[in-house]
Amino acid sequence: MNLKKLIRNVPNFPKEGIIFRDITTILQSPEGLKWAIESMEKSLEGLEFDYIIGPESRGFIFGVPLAYNLGKGFIPVRKEGKLPYTTKSKAYDLEYGTATIEVHTDAFTPGQKVVIVDDLLATGGTSKAIIDLVEEMGGEVVKLVYLIELDFLQGRKVLGDYNVTSLINYDDEE
Numbered sequence: 001m002n003l004k005k006l007i008r009n010v011p012n013f014p015k016e017g018i019i020f021r022d023i024t025t026i027l028q029s030p031e032g033l034k035w036a037i038e039s040m041e042k043s044l045e046g047l048e049f050d051y052i053i054g055p056e057s058r059g060f061i062f063g064v065p066l067a068y069n070l071g072k073g074f075i076p077v078r079k080e081g082k083l084p085y086t087t088k089s090k091a092y093d094l095e096y097g098t099a100t101i102e103v104h105t106d107a108f109t110p111g112q113k114v115v116i117v118d119d120l121l122a123t124g125g126t127s128k129a130i131i132d133l134v135e136e137m138g139g140e141v142v143k144l145v146y147l148i149e150l151d152f153l154q155g156r157k158v159l160g161d162y163n164v165t166s167l168i169n170y171d172d173e174e
Contacts, residue, residue: 001035003168021148023119036167037065040117040145043165049113049142051075055101055126058119062147066117075107077130088137092129103133110138121149121166124158
């Protein structure tokens with residue numbers, strides 16, 4: 001299935017000169033959503049891990065069904081101030097500014113392995129912040145899975161040698 005055909009390109013959002021890759025059209029397509037989840041699941045075959053971790057909100061959309069299908073737990077990473085229990089936080093740079101994310105301090109125990117799932121790899125800032133949080137808490141990131149990767153922004157360079165899978169790649173801004 002060619003999911004690129006299902007993605008709506010929105011020019012000049014959220015600011016002038018940016019082409020936003022809108023995935024709501026994939027989510028609305030039963031076949032597209034099924035293909036995306038099943039393809040992400042296939043990319044995890046044979047991999048040993050304890051949890052899927054995903055940032056709000058689109059990491060939740062793909063991470064939760066994957067965790068459910070694979071019999072794993074899901075760990076939410078949220079914006080600062082959104083989690084009700086004791087948290088560990090990490091500030092990082094976004095394409096359009098800065099942000100802080102948090103995870104519960106008891107989300108996993110040292111030595112446990114996690115897979116990060118999100119909709120988009122752009123500059124790598126969010127994923128790198130999650131990697132840093134996981135490692136500071138004694139966990140191990142064994143893979144990162146994305147629906148879309150904007151290759152021209154070179155987010156993989158920020159992530160280093162981590163195992164990364166993307167289902168859809170854009171080589172340029174068009």
